[in-house]
Amino acid sequence: MLERLIISICADVHAQVFETMFQRLSPDVRHAIDRLLTVPEGEQRSAFASLKDYPPAATISSLKNYLNRYNLVCTTALMRVTSKRSRPRSSLTSASWPNAIVRLTSSASPTTNGMR
Numbered sequence: 001m002l003e004r005l006i007i008s009i010c011a012d013v014h015a016q017v018f019e020t021m022f023q024r025l026s027p028d029v030r031h032a033i034d035r036l037l038t039v040p041e042g043e044q045r046s047a048f049a050s051l052k053d054y055p056p057a058a059t060i061s062s063l064k065n066y067l068n069r070y071n072l073v074c075t076t077a078l079m080r081v082t083s084k085r086s087r088p089r090s091s092l093t094s095a096s097w098p099n100a101i102v103r104l105t106s107s108a109s110p111t112t113n114g115m116r
Helices: 002-024 027-037 047-051 060-074 097-107
Strands: none
Touching: 027 047, 047 060
16 A cells, blocks of 8 residues: 555656656747657658667668658757756655555555555
8 A cells, every 4th residue: 555655656756857848848849849849741650759779770861861851850950959957846745654554555445454
């Protein structure tokens, strides 16, 4: 039960972090990410999927493909994203963990064997 509780709390915190990051992105960056994740008509993979590929043998054609991929990323708004190291505001602080645990455990519905 404690392991599930910890996993649940971690998932909530991760969701808060990603939501905070998403809210801080400009509309241009959001559209650039959408374009990278969208599979073009007649294609089977997105541009993002091709960016994750390992390079094949170092041939002229493979180098040209990688330069095209690099240029794709350079022409998107993603190159203008700056990294700000800031701590996301979380309503769940270490001081509130005991209360959160009590709330979660008291609201848990036991099953026949007493475990969730």
